Amino acid sequence: MITGRQIAAARALLGLTAADLARQVELPLATVEEMEARATACPDDRSEVEVLRTALEKAGITFIDERVTSAAGGPGVRLSVPLSTSHDTDVSGTVQYPEMAKDGPFGAGG
Template sequence: MSITASQFRAARAMLDWSPEKLGEAAGVDPADLASFESGQSGSDHQLNDKLRTALEKAGISFIDNNQTSAAGGPGLRLLKSPGEFDTDQSETVQYKEHLAPDAPTGAGG
């Protein structure tokens, strides 16, 4: 999947990262990053991979063109950290009648 310059700029904005911070995280010269984000450097796959890896480690998930809907274009999502999930099961209710299988194996659902 090829990431667009717009997606990289948006990912930096979601993380509130400066170009210098992303350059440091990816091991990339900020001048190369600026050229890449402006679309002047063409398609440098090695640079693209370094930036993508750094942003994904920081919690960004890139969405390919038309991946989630036919009307959608390329995008991204900021994933929640494990500490943000509600894992408190103290208010979870399990009814015995719903725990027993009620369909043949392989029926789905």
């Protein structure tokens, strides 16, 4: 489950307005605004939630469930590598993250 605040935070991380996101996922702006205004979890049975979640994840958002990464942590979002981005691999198939390699040994972070 994701909350409206997570949707709004994810959108902000991507630099999108609510209108941009609504246009991208082909939903009415009022629907996006209504969902973002929810402080509680959005109902999973609404197809709009799945459409928004899928689009945001493809753009590079990772949704963090409550208390998954920290005993005291609430729900959140993280900007990650977009799902549509492919990673370069070496001949052994090890994923090489350039941002990690610059500060560490070759293969760091992979």
